Amino acid sequence: MQPNTDQWGQPVQPAAQQAPQPATQPAPEPMLIGSPQPAMTAPGMAAGRPAKMMNPVDAVVSCLKHTVTFDGRASRSEFWWFLLAFQIANIALTFVGVTLALMTEVTGFVYLGYLIYLLYPAYLSAGVRRMHDHGKSGWFILIPIYNIVLFATEGESMPNTYGPVPTNVLAPNLL
Numbered sequence: 001m002q003p004n005t006d007q008w009g010q011p012v013q014p015a016a017q018q019a020p021q022p023a024t025q026p027a028p029e030p031m032l033i034g035s036p037q038p039a040m041t042a043p044g045m046a047a048g049r050p051a052k053m054m055n056p057v058d059a060v061v062s063c064l065k066h067t068v069t070f071d072g073r074a075s076r077s078e079f080w081w082f083l084l085a086f087q088i089a090n091i092a093l094t095f096v097g098v099t100l101a102l103m104t105e106v107t108g109f110v111y112l113g114y115l116i117y118l119l120y121p122a123y124l125s126a127g128v129r130r131m132h133d134h135g136k137s138g139w140f141i142l143i144p145i146y147n148i149v150l151f152a153t154e155g156e157s158m159p160n161t162y163g164p165v166p167t168n169v170l171a172p173n174l175l
Contacts, residue, residue, distance in 0.1 A: 053077035074129035132162035
């Protein structure tokens, strides 16, 4: 090995010739994403939106209680927790129905999977109320890609024509 080379034969600068490193670098400025939000509007709500997610049980109860109510607004957590519970129920009912049909050779058990259709009005109501959270008409649920974008993004941070900002707290009159 030659002097002033590393183990792969690449030239190495002596320590005295290396460029001095700056002592401190300035901290980067915080980056704001989206529009600035108004100040706190209600207890438990920071920046105009709910400060915490709705818990899964409250979300399902809220959506089931609002099954035939297509007015008002639904937060992201309420909608997505209900959608998850909806899909789990769908898979479970289908699995149980098919398993029973195969074990007993009674094909009527396959129809057990169709019980999920009883939850479709609650799912549609939650979707329409989620559109309302963006200030959009419930009919926007019919636009294929745009509705998924609206489901996933944060709603308006101020009251709109469809009602006040969702609080992610199950209303006491719903229990």
